[in-house]
Amino acid sequence: MENIKPIIETKNLTKRFDKLIAVNNLNISIHEGEIFGLLGPNGAGKTTTLSMLATLLPPSEGSAFVHGFDVEKEPSKVRHSIGFVFQDPSSDDLLTGRENLYLHALMYGVEMHDINQKMDDVLKLVDLTDRQNERMKRYSGGMRRRLELARGLLHEPKILFLDEPTLGLDPQSREHIWSYIKKLSTERKVTIILTTHYMEEADQLCDRLAIIDHGKIVALDTPAKLKKSLGGDVVTLRTKDPDLVAVKKLHYVLDLKQEGDQVMLTVDNAGTHLQEILKKIGNVESVESRSPTLNDVFLHFTGREIRDHGSEGGTFERMITSRRK
Amino acid sequence: MSELTGLYALWYRELKVFSREPSRIVSSLIQPLMWLLIYGTGLGSIVSVSSTGTSYQSFIFPGILAMTVLFGSLFFGLYVILDKRVDFLKEVLVAPLNRSTIFFGKVLGGSTDGLIQIVLLMILGALFFGIPLSFYSVFMSFLIVILLLVSITSLGLTIGAIMESPEGFGLITSFVIFPLFFLSGALFPVDKLPAWLHVFVVINPVSYAVDGLRTVILGISGFGLALDFMVLIVFAVVMVLIGTAAFKRMKI
Known part of the structure; x- marks a missing residue:
């Protein structure tokens, strides 16, 4: 082409x-x-x-x-x-x-x-x-x-x-x-x-x-390559008092973000490594692992979310809606 | 060739829309009829234009025709602003047509709408108000009305192309329509006006349409038919040129 x-x-x-x-x-x-x-x-x-x-x-x-x-x-x-x-x-x-x-x-x-x-x-x-x-x-x-x-x-x-x-x-x-x-x-x-x-x-x-x-x-x-460019799956954990230092050291953890009691990881091949991560991180209340979506891609490149369905309705989303006629 | 079919398309659209809204036709006739019936009868009972050899009601009939054109066509043009608000105008502007073709299509459509209203008014005038009509007077009236329609539709489209929002519609009515109407001699003979007011009548192009219509329908002439036509032709050409330029520059 x-x-x-x-x-x-x-x-x-x-x-x-x-x-x-x-x-x-x-x-x-x-x-x-x-x-x-x-x-x-x-x-x-x-x-x-x-x-x-x-x-x-x-x-x-x-x-x-x-x-x-x-x-x-x-x-x-x-x-x-x-x-x-x-x-x-x-x-x-x-x-x-x-x-x-x-x-x-x-x-x-x-x-x-x-x-x-x-x-x-x-x-x-x-x-x-x-x-x-x-x-x-x-x-x-x-x-x-x-x-x-x-x-x-x-x-x-x-x-x-x-x-x-x-x-x-x-x-x-x-x-x-x-x-x-x-x-x-x-x-x-x-x-x-x-x-x-x-x-x-x-x-x-x-x-x-x-x-x-x-x-x-x-x-x-x-779209496939964009999602792949993040390099792995998205794992979201809810946990109190996580041991982030140990998790960060793992070579297959590509990215780590923490927001309150929520930890978001980008993990290469989450399926095989999830068990190990859970062991290292400590007490986990819930865990969710999924393939990256375009939303993650957007977040990655722009630093914010686009929120199309927006149940939370952040400032950014309100800004969008207020611009609509 | 494609410009011509484009022109036809725009005209066809206006006519279809016009014919689909019978309420619009009816309401466009109500106002002139009220002027004739209520204002004409009411004021006619105390004022006399007997020097002209006709009743007051008949006297204002040509003026009411001009008024119908004035209101209808100016607002027709102004509605471009509403088209701007939705994407309808974009659909037309993105078509491979010249802006001038789009402008002429609008003028043609608006003028046709207006002419239909005038035809209906003339029929009602002949039937219920005793307006004398002949082949000659109808034919000449159409020529005058068409010139006025083209001018005023162009004026409306020009204002519409420049204006951004419909909020200024009221201003247009106060500062454009009413002066043009009241200073046209539509409602009173202008020969006895004080000089300062008479000046405004003379520089108002609509006066010549009123005078022309009054000449061909009632045989009452002020400026002379030749001058009437000359002024109206110049007015129409100038307004079309200005309108075309405004349309070419219009941003959406």
């Missing part, structure tokens, strides 16, 4: 809003056909990045090429090559699903004699054939998102941008949307770039993933 020219490439892409640097020297290359994720908390610069790639915002510095076209010099050609599914609803409530598709087809210059066939195809792809003639007012959040996915594909773009494709959906609809996105990728061979702050979504969908924080990429790899 490395020999192929990337379908999207950015060079030191930067966006400033007054003093705030929303996107800071971003360098990414995305290959044709992959599902590429931008993972980060709200305000990390994900949507700004997409907007620049989609020619909706001019970059402050640096350059970006989409499907071989410079986003600043040939915006119209870029826009012909891409489809965009926005974070907020972007279809007309008073029109039916099919009418919304029809409008989109006209605006993107889809050949008149192809329009009906193409609308039928994409409607079928997202299983909305039965509901196509209903006004979108009556659509659920998940259906609306599906229709907007279908609409993004109508003009057969090479690249599809999805901005938080499952934001605000219930878990069931979310999994539905995931399966549709996978289907698009395999059946239509579209390159998909999505932003998300749901760890699970990034893990499930993305071939490669860039963790982005404060407008910068802090890590970029496949």
Whole structure:
């Protein structure tokens, strides 16, 4: 894959809003056909990045090429090559699903004699054939998102941008949307770039993933490799008065963090070594061992948690929610 | 070619939305009808415009047509701000269309909506208010109304493109719509106004639409039809140019 020219490439892409640097020297290359994720908390610069790639915002510095076209010099050609599914609803409530598709087809210059066939195809792809003639007012959040996915594909773009494709959906609809996105990728061979702050979504969908924080990429790899980069399993122990010195000396304990009576270890091959650790550490009330998740990866690279489901509701999470409209 | 189908798409959307909301059409007619029926009858009972050879109610009818255009079209344009709040405008802006095409699509859509309202008002005027209509007067009225629709929709879109939030809507009503309306001669003959007030009437483009409509419908002329058309054409061209520029610069 490395020999192929990337379908999207950015060079030191930067966006400033007054003093705030929303996107800071971003360098990414995305290959044709992959599902590429931008993972980060709200305000990390994900949507700004997409907007620049989609020619909706001019970059402050640096350059970006989409499907071989410079986003600043040939915006119209870029826009012909891409489809965009926005974070907020972007279809007309008073029109039916099919009418919304029809409008989109006209605006993107889809050949008149192809329009009906193409609308039928994409409607079928997202299983909305039965509901196509209903006004979108009556659509659920998940259906609306599906229709907007279908609409993004109508003009057969090479690249599809999805901005938080499952934001605000219930878990069931979310999994539905995931399966549709996978289907698009395999059946239509579209390159998909999505932003998300749901760890699970990034893990499930993305071939490669860039963790982005404060407008910068802090890590970029496949989800599996990112998790592996932590070097081992995550072991969480609840214990009073632990003997941390002895545990630290063990060569397979790669990392150790203590928070109150909770000790978090990164352990190479926890399965075989757990017994020994328990012996050394002293009185243990509870123990939990698991493979690392993207959450751990995020924590490792940024020093904080992204908290997508957030039962604790830390300051950081409140900050995220307060930014949402 | 694709710009043309894009233009058609934007127009089609406005028309569909307009036709799906019959309440909007009805409510857009209520206000002008109240002016005609209540204000026209009420004030008509004490003032006389007999020098013009017509009843007060008929006299303000062309002015009420202009008012309908003024309110409807300006707000149509301003609603771009609401589109900005959701991502609907982005869906249009990310399409491979020129900003000017998007602007013209909006103007075309808004003008069509407005023209439908005017047609309905004219029918009601002829049926219930004894407004004399002929092929000539209807045809000429349409020309005048279309010029005014294009100008005022463009004005609304310009303000909408510049404004960030809908909180300023009230200000627009006070500082744009009401002066343009009251200083247009829609409700009273302007030839007897004191000079300082008359100046405002003369520099208000809407005055020429009111005068033109009054000329072709009632045969009462002030500025002369040629001047009316000239001013309205210049007004429309200028507003479209300003609007296109504002749309090109619009940030979302």
